[in-house]
Amino acid sequence: MSRISADQVKHVANLARLAITEEETEKFTNQLDAIISFAEQLNEINTDGVEPTSHILDMKNVMREDVPQEGLPQSEVLKNAPEHQDGQVKVPSIME
Amino acid sequence: MSLFDHKVSELHEQLHKKELKVTDLVDESYKRISEVEEKVQAFLTLDEERARETAKQMDDKLGTDESKGLLFGMPIGVKDNIVTKGLRTTCASKILENFDPIYDATVVNKLHQAETITIGKLNMDEFAMGSSNENSAYKKTRNPWNLDRVPGGSSGGSAASVAAGEVLFSLGSDTGGSIRQPASFCGVVGMKPTYGRVSRFGLVAFASSLDQIGPITRTVEDNAYLLQAISGLDPMDSTSANVAVPSFVESLTGDIRGLKIAVPKEYLGEGVQEKVRQSVLDALKVLENLGATWEEVSLPHSKYALAAYYLLSSSEASANLARFDGVRYGYRTENAESLIDLYKKTRAEGFGEEVKRRIMLGTFALSSGYYDAYYKKAQKVRTLIKNDFEEVFKKYDVIIGPTTPTPAFKLDENTKDPLTMYANDILTIPVNLAGVPGISIPCGFVNELPLGLQIIGKHFDESTVYRVAHAFEQATEFHKQKPGL
Numbered sequence: 297m298s299r300i301s302a303d304q305v306k307h308v309a310n311l312a313r314l315a316i317t318e319e320e321t322e323k324f325t326n327q328l329d330a331i332i333s334f335a336e337q338l339n340e341i342n343t344d345g346v347e348p349t350s351h352i353l354d355m356k357n358v359m360r361e362d363v364p365q366e367g368l369p370q371s372e373v374l375k376n377a378p379e380h381q382d383g384q385v386k387v388p389s390i391m392e
Numbered sequence: 393m394s395l396f397d398h399k400v401s402e403l404h405e406q407l408h409k410k411e412l413k414v415t416d417l418v419d420e421s422y423k424r425i426s427e428v429e430e431k432v433q434a435f436l437t438l439d440e441e442r443a444r445e446t447a448k449q450m451d452d453k454l455g456t457d458e459s460k461g462l463l464f465g466m467p468i469g470v471k472d473n474i475v476t477k478g479l480r481t482t483c484a485s486k487i488l489e490n491f492d493p494i495y496d497a498t499v500v501n502k503l504h505q506a507e508t509i510t511i512g513k514l515n516m517d518e519f520a521m522g523s524s525n526e527n528s529a530y531k532k533t534r535n536p537w538n539l540d541r542v543p544g545g546s547s548g549g550s551a552a553s554v555a556a557g558e559v560l561f562s563l564g565s566d567t568g569g570s571i572r573q574p575a576s577f578c579g580v581v582g583m584k585p586t587y588g589r590v591s592r593f594g595l596v597a598f599a600s601s602l603d604q605i606g607p608i609t610r611t612v613e614d615n616a617y618l619l620q621a622i623s624g625l626d627p628m629d630s631t632s633a634n635v636a637v638p639s640f641v642e643s644l645t646g647d648i649r650g651l652k653i654a655v656p657k658e659y660l661g662e663g664v665q666e667k668v669r670q671s672v673l674d675a676l677k678v679l680e681n682l683g684a685t686w687e688e689v690s691l692p693h694s695k696y697a698l699a700a701y702y703l704l705s706s707s708e709a710s711a712n713l714a715r716f717d718g719v720r721y722g723y724r725t726e727n728a729e730s731l732i733d734l735y736k737k738t739r740a741e742g743f744g745e746e747v748k749r750r751i752m753l754g755t756f757a758l759s760s761g762y763y764d765a766y767y768k769k770a771q772k773v774r775t776l777i778k779n780d781f782e783e784v785f786k787k788y789d790v791i792i793g794p795t796t797p798t799p800a801f802k803l804d805e806n807t808k809d810p811l812t813m814y815a816n817d818i819l820t821i822p823v824n825l826a827g828v829p830g831i832s833i834p835c836g837f838v839n840e841l842p843l844g845l846q847i848i849g850k851h852f853d854e855s856t857v858y859r860v861a862h863a864f865e866q867a868t869e870f871h872k873q874k875p876g877l
Contacts, residue, residue: 305752312710312755313717313732314748315740324752327810331753334811335699338769341776348771349778351601351631352827352851353588358630372494376721385719390731 299332300325394557395420397874400614403560404462407454414454414465414509417560418447421467421511425558428877431539433531434553436472437480438512443467446509463506463621469553469562472513473520473596474605476500479510483596484528485518487716487723487742497594498629499563499605499622506621511559514549518744519713520570520598522546523816526807527746534803535577536875537841541800544574550608551578555875561609561618565595567602568701569795569820572832575608576795576844579834579873581615581861582608584820586852587827588633590619591626597712599705600631602824611871612833612862616640619854635852643855644862649683651860652788658694659793659819659846668794671836671843676792678867679860689788691780696773697822702814703757703770704825709747710754716742749810774825781826785850790860794819795832795844819846829854833861834870842870 305325309316316324370383379386395403395417406412422440429435450465470476473483475493477500482488496504503510517527525533525548533548535541536556543552547564551574554562564571566584575582583606590605597603607618620640626632655676660669676686718724718738725741728734743751757766784791796819806813823830828851835845845864849857865871 300756304756308752308756308759311759312751313714313735313739314743314751315736316748320748324749327749328753328756330811331702332756332766335703335766335770338696338699338703338773341693341696341773343769343772343776346772346775348768349774350771352778353631353633355631355633360627368494375494376491378718378722378724387719387731388728388734 298329300329394424396557396560396610399611400462400466400560400617403466404464407460407465410454414447414450415444417465417467418443418509418511421559424556428556429558431534431877432536432552432556432558433533434515434549434556434558435469435512436482436484436515436530436549439479439510443509443511450507461506462617463508466508466561467511467559468503468508469511469514469550469559470500471516471547471550471562471564473516473565474499474563475594475596476510476513479513481513481596482530483519484516484530485743485747486529487738489723491722495594498591498626500594502622514547514553514562516549517546518747519596519709520546520565520567521709521746521750523569523573523813524801524806525549526803527744529744532803535800536877537579538800540802541841542577542803544577544800546570547608548574551575551580551582554578554580554608554610556877557874561607561614563605563622564608565603565605566824567599567705568824569817571606571608572795572820572830572844572846573817575832577800577842579842579870579875580608580610581612581831581833581871582606583615583619583831583854584823584829585619585623585854586633586829588631588635589829589852589854590622591624591629591632593626593628599708600712601708602705612858612865613641613644615831616644616858633852638855640855640858643859645859646863646866648679648860648863651679651684651790653679653684653686654689654784654788654791655686656691656694656791656793657688658691663815663818664794664797667838668797668799668843672792672794672845675835675845675864678864682863682867686792689784691784691822693773693776693780694822697777697825698814698818700770700773700777701821701825702753703766704774706750706754707757707767708754710751710758713747713751718742746810777822778826781822781828789856791848793846795846799838799841799843823848827851829857831857831861833865835864835868836870837873
C-alpha cells in the first residue's frame with residue numbers, strides 16, 4: 297500500500313513553499329514513499345517511556361548579559377538583497 | 393616531493409630558521425592547483441590575489457621578533473558552507489551563487505588569529521546533503537586516487553584538495569559522516585569533533601543538532617594542531633560547549649598499552665565488503681601489538697540509525713533552509729506574481745533535486761498528523777542509539793570499525809536510488825546521533841583505493857581518539873602513500 301499520495305506531496309510542497317511540476321510530484325511521491333516505508337522500520341522498536349533526544353548536550357536556555365552592541369551597517373546588510381529601496385528590502389505587493 | 397609532504401611542525405621549524413618563506417608555501421598551493429585542478433575540480437572559488445598579498449606581508453614579519461604561532465603562514469582550504477567575509481560562499485547551491493558574506497564564521501576568525509592563509513573555498517554536495525559531491529550545482533570533484541571515482545561527500549573538495557596536495561590542510565563539516573567518509577575515500581585524516589567542541593557560528597546550518605566543523609589533514613599530528621586552533625566556547629553559538637580544551641598534541645604519546653577497544657559486531661556485518669572487514673581486523677592486530685586489547689561488543693540499535701538520521705536531519709534541514717526565500721539574500725526568481733509565488737519559484741529554481749527531496753521529507757515528517765509517528769519517534773530512537781554508546785563506553789576507551797562499507801565508488805554508480813546513496817553513511821551516522829567524536833585514518837588499500845579506519849571516543853575525549861590514531865599511524869605506512877595524479 298502506498299504510504300503517501302500525490303495530493304499529500306502537493307500539500308507538503310505548498311507547506312515547504314516549493315513549486316513542483318507534475319513530473320516532480322510523481323517522482324517525489326514514489327521516492328518519499330520508499331523513504332518513508334524504509335523509515336517505518338523504527339516501529340519495530342518499543343520506545344514506550346523513552347525520552348526523545350533533540351540535542352546531545354545537557355544544556356538549557358544559555359543566558360548572557362544584555363549588553364548593547366553596534367549592529368552591522370545598513371549598507372552591508374542590504375548588500376546581498378536582490379532588491380532594495382530606501383534602506384529596506386523590497387518584495388512584490390502582499391495585499392491584493 | 394611537495395612541501396606539503398612535511399608536517400606543520402616541520403614547516404614551522406623551517407620558517408623559523410628562515411629556510412622557507414610563507415610565499416613559498418602559497419606558491420606551492422597555487423602551482424599545484426594549476427597542475428591538477430583541471431582533473432580534481434576541488435575548488436569553487438580561489439582567493440589568490442589576497443592570499444599572495446597576505447603571504448608577502450607575513451614574510452616581512454618573519455624577519456621580526458614578533459612571536460609566530462605554529463600555524464603561521466600555513467595554506468588552508470575552507471569548505472564552501474563556512475562563511476568568509478568578502479569571499480563568495482555558495483554552499484555549492486545556485487540559490488547562493490553570488491552570496492558575499494558580511495561576516496566571518498568563528499572558525500575563520502580563529503584561523504585569522506592563528507595566521508593561516510586561505511587559498512580558496514572547496515566544493516561540496518549542495519548544502520552538505522550527499523555522499524559523493526555529485527549534488528554540487530557547479531562541478532563534480534574527482535577522487536585523486538582514481539578520477540573515475542567520487543571523492544566522497546559532502547566535504548569531497550576538502551578531502552580531495554588535501555589528498556591532491558593543493559593545500560596543506562582544510563576544514564570540512566560533518567552531519568552524518570561528511571568529514572570522515574571523504575577522508576576515508578581520499579586516504580587522508582578527517583576528524584568530526586564532539587558536538588559542541590567547535591563553534592557552528594557562520595556554518596550554514598543543515599541539521600543544527602548534528603553539524604560539526606572539523607579538520608582534514610595528511611597526518612594525525614596536523615589534525616590535532618588544527619582542531620586545537622578552532623575549538624572552544626563561543627558566545628555566538630549557544631550550543632558550543634563550556635568545556636576546557638586540552639592540548640590535543642600532548643596526547644600523542646605513542647603509548648596505548650592497556651587500552652580497551654570495543655569492536656561492534658554491527659560494524660563488520662552485512663553490507664561491509666570483505667576486504668574492508670579484513671583491513672579493520674589487520675588494524676586491530678597492529679593495535680594489539682602495541683599493547684591494546686579488543687573485544688567484540690554490540691550497539692544493538694545501529695541498524696535503526698539510518699532511518700532515524702534521515703528523518704531528523706531532513707526535518708531540521710526543512711526548517712533551516714526556510715531562510716532561503718529570495719528576500720534578504722541569494723537568488724530571486726525573475727517572474728513572481730505575488731510574495732508566495734516569489735518564495736515558491738525562487739526555491740524551485742534555486743535548489744537542486746536532493747535538497748528539494750530532503751526539504752519535502754522533513755516537511756512531511758514535521759507536518760500535522762505525522763510529527764509523533766516520524767519525528768518524535770526518531771528522536772526517541774536517537775536516545776536509544778546514544779545509550780548504546782554510553783553503555784559500551786562504561787567498559788571501553790574507544791570503539792573501532794571501518795569508516796565506510798566500501799572504498800570510493802564510481803561516479804553515477806549510486807545516483808539513481810536515494811536509499812542506496814544514503815546507505816553509504818551507515819557506519820558514520822550513529823556517531824553524529826550520539827554526538828561523540830570520531831576520526832577516519834588511512835588503514836589500507838583495495839585496488840589502489842584507500843580505506844579508512846574509524847576510531848570513536850567518549851564525549852569530549854578527542855585526546856584518546858588522537859592518541860590511538862597517532863599510535864596506529866606511526867606503526868604503519870599507509871599515510872605515506874600518495875595518489876599518482
